[in-house]
Amino acid sequence: MQIGIVGSGYVGTTVAACLADFGHDVMNVDIDESIVRALNDGEAPVSEPGLDALLERYAGESLFATSDYEDLVDFAPDVVFLALPTPTNDDGSIDTSIVEAGAEALGTVLADIEGHPIVVVKSTVVPGTTQDVVGPALERESGKRVGVDFGLAVNPEFLKEGSAVEDFNDPDKLVFGTDDDRALEALEAVYAPLIEEGTPVVDTDLRAAEMIKYANNAFLAAKVSLINDIGNICKEFGIDAYEVADAIGLDDRIGEQFLRSGAGWGGSCFPKDTKAIVAAAREQGYDPQLLQAAIDVNDRQPQRMLDLLDSHVDVEGERVAVLGLAFKPGTDDVRNSRAIPIIEGLQERGAEVIAYDPNVGARDNMAERFPDVEFLASASPTLSGAAAALVVTDWPEFADLDREFDLMSGNVVVDGRRIVERRDGLVYEGLTW
Numbered sequence: 001m002q003i004g005i006v007g008s009g010y011v012g013t014t015v016a017a018c019l020a021d022f023g024h025d026v027m028n029v030d031i032d033e034s035i036v037r038a039l040n041d042g043e044a045p046v047s048e049p050g051l052d053a054l055l056e057r058y059a060g061e062s063l064f065a066t067s068d069y070e071d072l073v074d075f076a077p078d079v080v081f082l083a084l085p086t087p088t089n090d091d092g093s094i095d096t097s098i099v100e101a102g103a104e105a106l107g108t109v110l111a112d113i114e115g116h117p118i119v120v121v122k123s124t125v126v127p128g129t130t131q132d133v134v135g136p137a138l139e140r141e142s143g144k145r146v147g148v149d150f151g152l153a154v155n156p157e158f159l160k161e162g163s164a165v166e167d168f169n170d171p172d173k174l175v176f177g178t179d180d181d182r183a184l185e186a187l188e189a190v191y192a193p194l195i196e197e198g199t200p201v202v203d204t205d206l207r208a209a210e211m212i213k214y215a216n217n218a219f220l221a222a223k224v225s226l227i228n229d230i231g232n233i234c235k236e237f238g239i240d241a242y243e244v245a246d247a248i249g250l251d252d253r254i255g256e257q258f259l260r261s262g263a264g265w266g267g268s269c270f271p272k273d274t275k276a277i278v279a280a281a282r283e284q285g286y287d288p289q290l291l292q293a294a295i296d297v298n299d300r301q302p303q304r305m306l307d308l309l310d311s312h313v314d315v316e317g318e319r320v321a322v323l324g325l326a327f328k329p330g331t332d333d334v335r336n337s338r339a340i341p342i343i344e345g346l347q348e349r350g351a352e353v354i355a356y357d358p359n360v361g362a363r364d365n366m367a368e369r370f371p372d373v374e375f376l377a378s379a380s381p382t383l384s385g386a387a388a389a390l391v392v393t394d395w396p397e398f399a400d401l402d403r404e405f406d407l408m409s410g411n412v413v414v415d416g417r418r419i420v421e422r423r424d425g426l427v428y429e430g431l432t433w
């Protein structure tokens, strides 16, 4: 099939490379010339395991990138995915202007694309956006009609950073939201290799498909916040929350995943999506109290780490080490990382913050936000002379830290991820154990 993809961020690039691997011809459209150049050179604009290898194999063969929407006319796509960002507004709602602008730009060329192309929204958008914003923008600019001249569908992604290629090829489900039989058939053809392997397909309408994405992320985020809440209770009782989590995870109805209590969730999805669905619900007149509480618990976890630190040492004028900057291990992404409120809290206390993350990209990304923090290339010099250390990300290498703590001037270690071993000579505080 001929597949167009508008937007070449983390989702658009992964989808492009994986669909080329399915044997489709893919054309990426992105307004950023440097991204277009990178893709055509077979280089991923984002860091994701396996992505570079796929791009290297298919770029220039069956995968091309362009900044000119007009190129889609000759390419004659059967399906065009919109994989554009939906940033957060100040009130937590999503800003759909980028998606709308992309739909408009696509609309201008849609008029000249032959056949019955299917436009598929992959961006995370609140229920109603595809029908009320994307469809009308496409119709306005193309002069064509949804369901008559072109199809409209929603196909959310559930890819995790750090394992996006793997997740794409082994999904738990495929969600196809559309009222158009031709759009459904086209999506089934796009994903034929996965469907043949037995991946369940959820065949639903536009709005339910949009909601499924939010419900999925809201549920997982709330699960982590619930185990964090339970973990905080355990800490008050002097009980190990991890022992409790392992036991309740044996109940099939609860499940063992997403029960690691600690500093809370970050990244590009959970914080944005929970806020967006809460804001969208309130606009409908419903106040989702449990989801709001999940957000509040998440905001509180870094504060609890700082409170634990305060209970042992006054860090004013002291060096304090922060270990871990990425929002989770295996990525350079620091968006909404719990390290951000931790560093801010330390600076408010007048501490001199020294930070380390095993990923150089994560260090660089955080350095842009905190120019006055010193970022070092390994754990030892970071701990050297520090009155205290806070562990924010569960990078596996932190589990091996031992004698490095002897380099500290103090001995307080607050572990937000249960990754550092307790040992003699350290005042060790686990966040929930």
Ligand code: UDX
Residues within 6 Å of the ligand: 157, 158, 159, 160, 161, 162, 217, 220, 224, 257, 258, 259, 260, 261, 262, 263, 264, 265, 266, 267, 268, 269, 270, 327, 328
């Ligand atoms: C998430 C969803 O999993 C994915 O389906 C969606 O498409 C995008 O959002 P991602 O943000 O890449 O993926 O990270 P994920 O591995 O789900 O972790 C999210 C956050 O939760 C991380 O900050 C992680 O540290 C935290 N987390 C996760 C916990 O604190 N405890 C857990 O037990 C699990």
